[in-house]
Amino acid sequence: MTRRMYNTLTALMVALVAACAAWSLNADESTAKEAAPADVLSIGGDVTEIVHALGQGHRLLARDTTSTWPPEVRDLPDVGYMRQLSPEGVLSVGPSLILLAEGAGPPETLEVLRAADIDLVEVNGGFDAEAIAAKIRTVGAALEVPEQAEALARDVTLALDIALADAAAQTGPRKRVLFVLSAAGGKLTVAGENTGAAAVIRMAGGVNAAQGFDGYKQLTDEAASVAAPDVIVMMDRGGNHDATADLLFSLPALAITPAAETRALVKIDGLKLLGFGVRTAQAVTELNATLYGD
Amino acid sequence: MVAMSDTLPATPRRTRLERARRLHVVLALLVGLVALISLNVGATGFSLVNVIAKTLRGEALSRMESVVLWDIRLPRLVMGLLVGAALATSGAVMQGLFRNPLADPGIVGVTAGGMLGATLAIVLGGMLPAGLLAMTGGTLVPIAAFAGSWLTTILLYRVSTRAGRTSVATMLLAGIAFTALAGALVGILIYKADDSQLRDLTFWNMGSLAGANWVKLASAAPIILAALVGAMLLGRGLNGLALGEATAHHIGIPVQWMKNGAILAVAAASGAAVAVSGGIGFVGIVVPHLLRLATGPDHRALLLNSALLGAALLVAADMIARVVIAPAELPIGIVTAVMGAPFFLWILLRQRGVVDL
Amino acid sequence: MLVARNIHVSLGTSRVLDGLSLSALPGQITCIVGPNGSGKTTSLRAITGDVPYTGQITLGGKDIATLKPRELAALRGVLPQASTLAFPFTVNEVVQIGLHHGTSGDHDGITRAALRRVDLLKYADRPYQDLSGGEQQRVQLARVLAQVWEPVVDRTPRWLFLDEPVSSLDIAHQLQVMRIARDFAGAGGGVVAVMHDLNLTAMFADRVILLAGGACLATGSPAEVMTSPLLSRAYGCDLQVGRTPPPGTPFLLPHLAALAAE
Numbered sequence: 083m084t085r086r087m088y089n090t091l092t093a094l095m096v097a098l099v100a101a102c103a104a105w106s107l108n109a110d111e112s113t114a115k116e117a118a119p120a121d122v123l124s125i126g127g128d129v130t131e132i133v134h135a136l137g138q139g140h141r142l143l144a145r146d147t148t149s150t151w152p153p154e155v156r157d158l159p160d161v162g163y164m165r166q167l168s169p170e171g172v173l174s175v176g177p178s179l180i181l182l183a184e185g186a187g188p189p190e191t192l193e194v195l196r197a198a199d200i201d202l203v204e205v206n207g208g209f210d211a212e213a214i215a216a217k218i219r220t221v222g223a224a225l226e227v228p229e230q231a232e233a234l235a236r237d238v239t240l241a242l243d244i245a246l247a248d249a250a251a252q253t254g255p256r257k258r259v260l261f262v263l264s265a266a267g268g269k270l271t272v273a274g275e276n277t278g279a280a281a282v283i284r285m286a287g288g289v290n291a292a293q294g295f296d297g298y299k300q301l302t303d304e305a306a307s308v309a310a311p312d313v314i315v316m317m318d319r320g321g322n323h324d325a326t327a328d329l330l331f332s333l334p335a336l337a338i339t340p341a342a343e344t345r346a347l348v349k350i351d352g353l354k355l356l357g358f359g360v361r362t363a364q365a366v367t368e369l370n371a372t373l374y375g376d
Numbered sequence: 377m378v379a380m381s382d383t384l385p386a387t388p389r390r391t392r393l394e395r396a397r398r399l400h401v402v403l404a405l406l407v408g409l410v411a412l413i414s415l416n417v418g419a420t421g422f423s424l425v426n427v428i429a430k431t432l433r434g435e436a437l438s439r440m441e442s443v444v445l446w447d448i449r450l451p452r453l454v455m456g457l458l459v460g461a462a463l464a465t466s467g468a469v470m471q472g473l474f475r476n477p478l479a480d481p482g483i484v485g486v487t488a489g490g491m492l493g494a495t496l497a498i499v500l501g502g503m504l505p506a507g508l509l510a511m512t513g514g515t516l517v518p519i520a521a522f523a524g525s526w527l528t529t530i531l532l533y534r535v536s537t538r539a540g541r542t543s544v545a546t547m548l549l550a551g552i553a554f555t556a557l558a559g560a561l562v563g564i565l566i567y568k569a570d571d572s573q574l575r576d577l578t579f580w581n582m583g584s585l586a587g588a589n590w591v592k593l594a595s596a597a598p599i600i601l602a603a604l605v606g607a608m609l610l611g612r613g614l615n616g617l618a619l620g621e622a623t624a625h626h627i628g629i630p631v632q633w634m635k636n637g638a639i640l641a642v643a644a645a646s647g648a649a650v651a652v653s654g655g656i657g658f659v660g661i662v663v664p665h666l667l668r669l670a671t672g673p674d675h676r677a678l679l680l681n682s683a684l685l686g687a688a689l690l691v692a693a694d695m696i697a698r699v700v701i702a703p704a705e706l707p708i709g710i711v712t713a714v715m716g717a718p719f720f721l722w723i724l725l726r727q728r729g730v731v732d733l
Numbered sequence: 734m735l736v737a738r739n740i741h742v743s744l745g746t747s748r749v750l751d752g753l754s755l756s757a758l759p760g761q762i763t764c765i766v767g768p769n770g771s772g773k774t775t776s777l778r779a780i781t782g783d784v785p786y787t788g789q790i791t792l793g794g795k796d797i798a799t800l801k802p803r804e805l806a807a808l809r810g811v812l813p814q815a816s817t818l819a820f821p822f823t824v825n826e827v828v829q830i831g832l833h834h835g836t837s838g839d840h841d842g843i844t845r846a847a848l849r850r851v852d853l854l855k856y857a858d859r860p861y862q863d864l865s866g867g868e869q870q871r872v873q874l875a876r877v878l879a880q881v882w883e884p885v886v887d888r889t890p891r892w893l894f895l896d897e898p899v900s901s902l903d904i905a906h907q908l909q910v911m912r913i914a915r916d917f918a919g920a921g922g923g924v925v926a927v928m929h930d931l932n933l934t935a936m937f938a939d940r941v942i943l944l945a946g947g948a949c950l951a952t953g954s955p956a957e958v959m960t961s962p963l964l965s966r967a968y969g970c971d972l973q974v975g976r977t978p979p980p981g982t983p984f985l986l987p988h989l990a991a992l993a994a995e
């Protein structure tokens with residue numbers, strides 16, 4: 083009995099190992115692919131957006147999981163979550179330039195990539211217009227299209243300025259906005275200070291209802307009702323808007339808020355809202371319109 | 377003397393111990409084979425065979441080939457071998473020490489302490505002075521995890537040792553308490569963590585060999601190797617312990633020394649393994665159990681076989697992790713769990729009655 | 734020679750051994766008897782180093798408190814009252830666990846011989862856990878025998894310490910085990926056995942130590958110690974030595990089973 087099991091186990095292991103060997107032999111072709119115009123790996127949804135906005139989308143070889151816009155990038159191979167990149171996986175798509183949003187890692191992988199003589203360009207983050215413009219210029223320089231970058235940076239800054247001015251011109255009381263990251267299991271995780279969401283809310287002319295803490299944290303039911311938001315903002319993950327609204331406003335935490343009375347729930351695409359890329363001005367305008375009606 | 381017929385076989389059958397010792401050779405060959413295939417396999421598709429051919433022809437390797445081989449696959453292979461051997465052997469030693477086939481290194485607090493250390497480093501690491509942070513760089517988390525597992529083990533040892541005698545039962549219970557306490561502290565830290573830190577923690581928990589580099593190996597390898605060599609000496613002692621501590625003492629085994637040695641070896645080996653690769657489960661339980669079913673529980677052969685089989689299995693699991701969703705990568709803890717759990721259940725169902733608690 | 738002087742052992746709050754002194758000679762079977770709670774097993778545990786004690790115990794002239802486990806294992810083997818086995822070893826493997834470093838090289842030979850002595854050679858490759866309680870006890874005896882296979886080594890006698898060695902055995906095997914003990918003593922080794930069974934004690938012991946209340950009540954030959962007044966006092970009930978029950982009541986003495994077989 084044990085002899086048979088032992089033999090079965092050995093056979094299984096051999097089969098497994100043989101399968102991997104066979105896979106590796108098949109995969110040999112991929113290395114020969116000498117990517118002519120496509121030579122860039124873009125890590126970070128905002129960075130990918132900027133690459134496309136600069137008209138350089140054809141140069142993309144692959145992307146990471148957070149890069150979801152424009153829709154055509156979803157056809158590119160996905161190297162995984164940006165903070166846990168696998169060195170060989172990245173190398174396998176054969177980039178000569180890698181654009182890294184802030185927070186890409188882990189550091190060991192980046193070291194190996196540098197050792198492989200690949201250009202790594204880090205694109206720093208930030209929650210305001212200057213940061214976005216800086217991102218655009220960095221990416222533009224790396225892609226060797228500085229004039230387009232300058233033009234795009236100007237356009238984006240202008241759009242954002244207009245959006246901010248519109249928002250600031252709002253008379254009347256500011257709406258209190260609560261950004262809900264997740265309501266799983268009836269527990270609310272919301273955006274406090276020093277988050278991208280807080281910045282966007284402020285830019286759109288609203289007031290962050292969740293004050294007194296940093297980062298994305300869980301809010302107790304009582305704190306949520308004291309926050310008294312007029313509008314709830316969530317990321318759009320697809321799905322039925324009404325169903326989400328029903329779910330949300332039936333929670334004891336939110337049921338007695340002003341938002342519940344008017345069922346004021348806004349869902350915006352996560353990357354557009356929080357990416358701080360080229361669509362931020364759009365996001366600000368959209369949010370502003372929803373808050374104050376136009 | 378009461379006369380009974382003795383059935384004396386003409387030639388004595390090969391003992392299980394002899395079969396187990398032959399298995400050393402088989403498993404060593406398996407390790408070699410898996411290692412070679414692992415060097416040959418990867419997302420980039422570079423083949424070891426080509427590299428060898430090139431070297432023989434006197435051609436230089438391309439930059440890419442060189443990096444993939446020397447900076448990615450080779451350190452990863454070595455780390456997989458070391459971590460696999462460390463986890464499997466630690467499991468076998470713990471099972472022998474606690475006289476229970478379900479024991480794993482987590483009992484002496486290694487996993488809980490490692491996790492606490494790693495969580496502290498991930499969440500609070502940013503609070504260190506910038507100079508210190510720059511110096512340690514990517515090694516902060518492994519160092520903290522290792523320190524965490526050692527501190528926990530020392531604490532547990534102190535709690536369960538009185539008048540020079542370690543009570544294994546007390547250690548088990550204290551280990552449960554410490555794990556709960558560590559879990560609570562981790563929970564508090566998780567609350568404090570921001571989004572990216574939380575994700576880092578999650579991935580650390582699932583385990584990965586992707587961060588393998590020569591720097592980490594330089595510190596982890598000597599510790600693991602020394603611990604493994606030390607563990608191999610515990611074979612006779614653990615056999616005796618299977619009869620109970622009193623009997624082990626009667627047959628001449630220095631029981632307290634053995635316990636000290638076993639706990640030290642396990643803390644070192646699995647502490648280092650967890651520090652560099654995160655939370656990889658199942659290897660410590662499945663590998664020794666499989667070997668016991670195949671060639672018996674004699675620790676003199678079981679410990680070495682566990683090291684070899686653990687090494688081979690982990691490298692094989694890593695191959696799967698690297699290849700199955702390329703160019704992305706699965707955390708290896710998922711692979712070992714997916715492979716290990718159903719297999720383990722299958723074994724238990726087929727062998728009911730052999731495991732005597 | 735085994736000498737224990739003024740041994741005190743406390744377990745928890747109760748004083749189990751209260752100034753016990755005893756001795757045993759090699760070449761003899763010494764049986765320790767007494768009622769439950771008299772300290773029989775505890776005295777053996779003190780001698781084998783399993784419980785802390787105050788007082789002095791010497792074995793072969795050496796104070797056992799100064800000897801390392803290996804040195805003690807070379808001098809004496811201990812058969813416990815009950816054994817557990819945590820992993821599925823075979824009978825053969827269990828006996829081998831007892832073999833310690835430095836015995837005469839032929840390990841396999843000794844293991845088989847030991848199993849043959851306890852009449853279990855045919856089970857050598859069976860899993861230990863499949864055996865009955867009595868059979869497992871005999872395997873443990875084989876292990877102990879394998880450990881101290883030579884009763885005398887370099888003019889130093891070795892010892893067997895047996896804690897109730899026959900309690901779970903049938904009569905035939907009880908006699909077999911006691912004969913093993915007698916052969917060991919006859920070859921020059923020392924045997925100290927804690928016994929429940931007074932008849933077997935009477936048959937095989939060269940010396941009897943009667944314990945009561947944690948101290949020694951009487952020592953001497955079986956005839957000297959196993960008298961009605963002494964036994965009655967020790968066991969706390971009216972015992973009549975040497976008398977047969979009224980006719981019509983069946984009774985069976987191991988003495989006669991031994992005589993029939995010899």
